[in-house]
Amino acid sequence: xxxxxxxxxxxxxxxxxxxxxxxxxxxxxxxxxxxxxxxxxxxxxxxxxxxxxxxxxxxxxxxxxxxxxxxxxxxxxxxxxxxxxxxxxxxxxxxxxxxxxxxxxxxxxxxxxxxxxxxxxxxxxxxxxxxxxxxxxxxxxxxxxxxxxxxxxxxxxxxxxxxxxxxxxxxxxxxxxxxxxxxxxxxxxxxxxxxxxxxxxxxxxxxxxxxxxxxxxxxxxxxxxxxxxxxxxxxxxxxxxxxxxxxxxxxxxxxxxxxxxxxxxxxxxxxxxxxxxxxxxxxxxxxx
Amino acid sequence: xxxxxxxxxxxxxxxxxxxxxxxxxxxxxxxxxxxxxxxxxxxxxxxxxxxxxxxxxxxxxxxxxxxxxxxxxxxxxxxxxxxxxxxxxxxxxxxxxxxxxxxxxxxxxxxxxxxxxxxxxxxxxxxxxxxxxxxxxxxxxxxxxxxxxxxxxxxxxxxxxxxxxxxxxxxxxxxxxxxxxxxxxxxxxxxxxxxxxxxxxxxxxxxxxxxxxxxxxxxxxxxxxxxxxxxxxxxxxxxxxxxxxxxxxxxxxxxxxxxxxxxxxxxxxxxxxxxxxxxxxxxxxxxxxxxxxxxxxxxxxxxxxxxxxxxxxxxxxxxxxxxxxxxxxxxxxxxxxxxxxxxxxxxxxxxxxxxxxxxxxxxxxxxxxxxxxxxxxxxxxxxxxxxxxxxxxxxxxxxxxxxxxxxxxxxxxxxxxxxxxxxxxxxxxxxxxxxxxxxxxxxxxxxxxxxxxxxxxxxxxxxxxxxxxxxxxxxxxxxxxxxxxxxxxxxxxxxxxxxxxxxxxxxxxxxxxxxxxxxxxxxxxxxxxxxxxxxxxxxxxxxxxxxxxxxxxxxxxxxxxxxxxxxxxxxxxxxxxxxxxxxxxxxxxxxxxxxxxxxxxxxxxxxxxxxxxxxxxxxxxxxxxxxxxxxxxxxxxxxxxxxxxxxxxxxxx
Ligand SMILES: [Zn+2]
Numbered sequence: 001x002x003x004x005x006x007x008x009x010x011x012x013x014x015x016x017x018x019x020x021x022x023x024x025x026x027x028x029x030x031x032x033x034x035x036x037x038x039x040x041x042x043x044x045x046x047x048x049x050x051x052x053x054x055x056x057x058x059x060x061x062x063x064x065x066x067x068x069x070x071x072x073x074x075x076x077x078x079x080x081x082x083x084x085x086x087x088x089x090x091x092x093x094x095x096x097x098x099x100x101x102x103x104x105x106x107x108x109x110x111x112x113x114x115x116x117x118x119x120x121x122x123x124x125x126x127x128x129x130x131x132x133x134x135x136x137x138x139x140x141x142x143x144x145x146x147x148x149x150x151x152x153x154x155x156x157x158x159x160x161x162x163x164x165x166x167x168x169x170x171x172x173x174x175x176x177x178x179x180x181x182x183x184x185x186x187x188x189x190x191x192x193x194x195x196x197x198x199x200x201x202x203x204x205x206x207x208x209x210x211x212x213x214x215x216x217x218x219x220x221x222x223x224x225x226x227x228x229x230x231x232x233x234x235x236x237x238x239x240x241x242x243x244x245x246x247x248x249x250x251x252x253x254x255x256x257x258x259x260x261x262x263x264x265x266x267x268x269x270x271x272x273x274x275x276x277x278x279x280x281x282x283x284x285x286x287x288x
Numbered sequence: 289x290x291x292x293x294x295x296x297x298x299x300x301x302x303x304x305x306x307x308x309x310x311x312x313x314x315x316x317x318x319x320x321x322x323x324x325x326x327x328x329x330x331x332x333x334x335x336x337x338x339x340x341x342x343x344x345x346x347x348x349x350x351x352x353x354x355x356x357x358x359x360x361x362x363x364x365x366x367x368x369x370x371x372x373x374x375x376x377x378x379x380x381x382x383x384x385x386x387x388x389x390x391x392x393x394x395x396x397x398x399x400x401x402x403x404x405x406x407x408x409x410x411x412x413x414x415x416x417x418x419x420x421x422x423x424x425x426x427x428x429x430x431x432x433x434x435x436x437x438x439x440x441x442x443x444x445x446x447x448x449x450x451x452x453x454x455x456x457x458x459x460x461x462x463x464x465x466x467x468x469x470x471x472x473x474x475x476x477x478x479x480x481x482x483x484x485x486x487x488x489x490x491x492x493x494x495x496x497x498x499x500x501x502x503x504x505x506x507x508x509x510x511x512x513x514x515x516x517x518x519x520x521x522x523x524x525x526x527x528x529x530x531x532x533x534x535x536x537x538x539x540x541x542x543x544x545x546x547x548x549x550x551x552x553x554x555x556x557x558x559x560x561x562x563x564x565x566x567x568x569x570x571x572x573x574x575x576x577x578x579x580x581x582x583x584x585x586x587x588x589x590x591x592x593x594x595x596x597x598x599x600x601x602x603x604x605x606x607x608x609x610x611x612x613x614x615x616x617x618x619x620x621x622x623x624x625x626x627x628x629x630x631x632x633x634x635x636x637x638x639x640x641x642x643x644x645x646x647x648x649x650x651x652x653x654x655x656x657x658x659x660x661x662x663x664x665x666x667x668x669x670x671x672x673x674x675x676x677x678x679x680x681x682x683x684x685x686x687x688x689x690x691x692x693x694x695x696x697x698x699x700x701x702x703x704x705x706x707x708x709x710x711x712x713x714x715x716x717x718x719x720x721x722x723x724x725x726x727x728x729x730x731x732x733x734x735x736x737x738x739x740x741x742x743x744x745x746x747x748x749x750x751x752x753x754x755x756x757x758x759x760x761x762x763x764x765x766x767x768x769x770x771x772x773x774x775x776x777x778x779x780x781x782x783x784x785x786x787x788x789x790x791x792x793x794x795x796x797x798x799x800x801x802x803x804x805x806x807x808x809x810x811x812x813x814x815x816x817x818x819x820x821x822x823x824x825x826x827x828x829x830x831x832x833x834x835x836x837x838x839x840x841x842x843x844x845x846x847x848x849x850x851x852x853x854x855x856x857x858x859x860x861x862x863x864x865x866x867x868x869x870x871x872x873x874x875x876x877x878x879x880x881x882x883x884x885x886x887x888x889x890x891x892x893x894x895x896x897x898x899x900x901x902x903x904x905x906x907x908x909x910x911x912x913x914x915x916x917x918x919x920x921x922x923x924x925x926x927x928x929x930x931x932x933x934x935x936x937x938x939x940x941x
Binding site for chain 2: 029030032033036037038039040041044045047048049050051052053054055056061062063064065066068069070072073085089092093096167168171252255256259263266267
């Protein structure tokens with residue numbers, strides 16, 4: 001019964017208000033990514049901008065050859081952009097904390113997800129969200145122990161001494177276990193943030209609440225995330241199929257637009273998940 | 289608990305039977321029959337006889353990691369000079385201490401003392417050497433290190449004769465030896481891993497006496513491979529019954545020893561080395577093929593390791609393809625059998641090697657279908673049967689002659705084998721052809737070594753690989769594109785016929801090449817084999833302007849550069865009205881200005897438009913467009929940009 005309710009909650013979170021929130025998140029993601037698009041374009045232009053290959057980079061000469069020529073003959077250009085993107089990634093991690101705080105606040109308070117509301121809520125919740133992020137480092141550290149150590153132990157004695165059948169079995173098991181651990185550690189983080197915003201107690205309380213809530217609602221949490229994962233997978237398959245049809249160089253702009261729609265839908269889906277989390281938390285926080 | 293009891297009983301019986309087996313082995317020691325000492329010189333017979341004839345009896349004691357051997361070697365002095373000593377390769381001594389040349393040259397083995405202590409060393413000991421029916425020579429053994437003077441290296445043994453061996457004199461020796469078999473380590477190529485044994489370079493092998501009476505007998509270096517005279521081999525191998533054995537040559541018979549052992553008798557003529565393997569878990573698969581131009585069937589003997597079922601067809605199919613390719617373009621494989629050893633993962637360090645009529649491959653049970661490694665290594669190692677096995681080039685001094693030529697044929701055969709799909713990596717993310725992968729190695733080359741130099745004289749192993757395999761292979765591919773595929777295949781057919789069971793040198797290769805092509809190609813080998821020179825073509829500028837005196841006419845100009853190296857190359861100027869003006873730039877000059885007056889201005893200029901000279905380090909600067917369109921790099925930037933955006937998307941909060 002409870003499981004059906006979870007599914008219902010997930011479905012009922014698909015609404016118009018969340019579209020606005022998704023738009024808000026997507027815009028930031030897009031803005032950060034523009035630097036990557038432009039950076040790669042600059043690198044390839046400096047390597048082969050007035051070459052014939054600029055017009056047919058991948059088609060005749062092969063993408064692999066194009067890349068190795070760029071890497072070996074224009075040394076520094078690719079490493080430079082990769083280090084830039086690395087910094088950008090770190091920065092965006094912080095920005096996403098900012099964004100999520102605003103979105104959770106608006107969802108909890110059931111306000112209209114207008115741009116200014118979101119921005120204001122993001123700013124207001126930012127410091128407490130950062131504190132929760134820091135506390136949750138503990139959560140992730142613990143979550144990482146099993147995947148990292150099992151991997152290290154597995155490779156330690158030298159893969160050469162390992163029975164060959166064990167390797168694929170190990171990887172399958174490793175991926176499954178890591179995925180489950182990832183789901184629970186994400187849920188702990190999410191619910192601790194919801195608790196912090198909803199109950200307005202200190203962050204340690206919220207962290208504890210997140211842990212307790214996640215483990216008392218294990219199956220529902222798992223179901224919710226699997227639901228999210230399944231829809232995401234379908235979305236990805238549809239996108240790959242459609243973009244696979246557009247292989248012409250002239251279609252670049254269409255693929256670009258299609259990809260942005262795909263990215264937007266990914267954010268939308270994530271916010272649907274967040275909304276469902278908020279609703280479940282509302283129903284059950286008091287029960288405990 | 290029950291299980292442990294059973295195990296204990298089994299173990300007890302095992303020890304018991306092992307004891308009986310070893311006792312039996314001791315009893316078996318039979319004297320080698322004395323032959324007459326051939327002092328009188330039967331020149332006519334010895335002139336035709338092969339330089340070496342080996343009769344070897346080997347007994348493996350797997351639990352003790354030991355091998356006992358008796359070798360009867362008949363050797364003919366084919367030089368015009370009398371010799372007073374013989375030199376032998378004792379390759380197994382390369383693994384006898386951390387101070388051998390093999391270990392000193394190994395970047396990998398500059399290990400901590402603790403790590404060195406844990407290494408299992410091996411070695412070979414000559415317990416007796418004598419002339420059959422003549423002098424005892426055991427006391428005349430000394431070790432020499434002709435390459436580096438390393439006194440700790442005992443991989444070359446010199447035996448001083450009491451009487452000199454005159455030209456065309458035949459000498460028969462009896463050599464008794466004991467091998468301590470080490471664990472397989474990187475580049476050792478031989479040794480054991482658990483119950484898997486791969487025995488290469490395991491017997492005392494006589495060096496090659498050159499025409500000037502000097503011994504060509506190098507030490508065991510980490511990077512160099514091997515060189516020896518052609519001869520006849522008769523080898524008997526005794527192992528415990530449970531072992532499956534594969535070896536160079538043909539299995540003549542097998543006999544039970546009566547003590548739980550089996551002796552396998554192998555023979556082959558016209559080979560210059562002999563390797564074998566023993567492993568209880570091999571599955572032996574036999575297939576017969578008929579090759580064009582060979583009335584006799586050829587047998588493929590595949591020794592497959594457990595859990596490698598997925599590779600079986602990949603090995604056999606690609607091997608058959610290579611056999612057919614060579615039968616069609618060179619000549620049919622002349623031996624009766626090719627043995628294919630697929631080592632288990634733990635024995636991987638013996639994989640990817642060539643021996644006469646035997647090759648070792650490599651596979652891991654979980655290797656994805658998209659990676660074409662099994663096919664690639666099969667085709668590479670089989671190609672060595674021609675370029676090393678049949679055409680016996682010198683792997684010590686001129687490794688490019690076998691590795692470079694082999695890499696060339698490997699690319700050719702893989703191109704044909706994977707006609708419509710990538711021949712190295714066929715994944716969604718990136719598709720790579722094998723020749724592109726070879727070119728990647730060319731790009732990372734430092735200009736400090738030459739492909740034609742001694743193989744142990746390279747800066748490091750990647751310099752060795754990138755020169756000897758990649759640069760030499762891509763030179764031959766560039767020459768193929770320049771001369772034409774059929775003509776170059778015909779050359780290799782001619783070259784292989786001419787040097788079948790002989791030892792050609794780089795000079796022989798170049799001479800034969802020039803002779804066959806009826807054109808002087810010395811420039812190619814001088815630059816790209818005998819020197820560090822690389823190659824880079826580029827277009828410096830492209831311009832167009834109206835011609836004031838002739839309305840409606842444009843003066844177009846392009847400047848082409850040879851930034852590095854020389855190779856004859858095609859030039860093209862494309863006009864905006866679609867007209868193309870081409871030219872072939874053969875003259876040895878560093879730059880060329882190309883001017884044309886036409887009704888349409890130039891659109892672009894390109895040097896080597898068909899990507900023929902694959903030695904080129906950079907194809908991006910091989911063309912210039914006057915008004916460039918960038919849809920290609922936009923697409924590429926999109927591909928990478930969206931990958932990054934997608935990654936950021938995973939950082940969703
Ligand atoms: Zn090779």
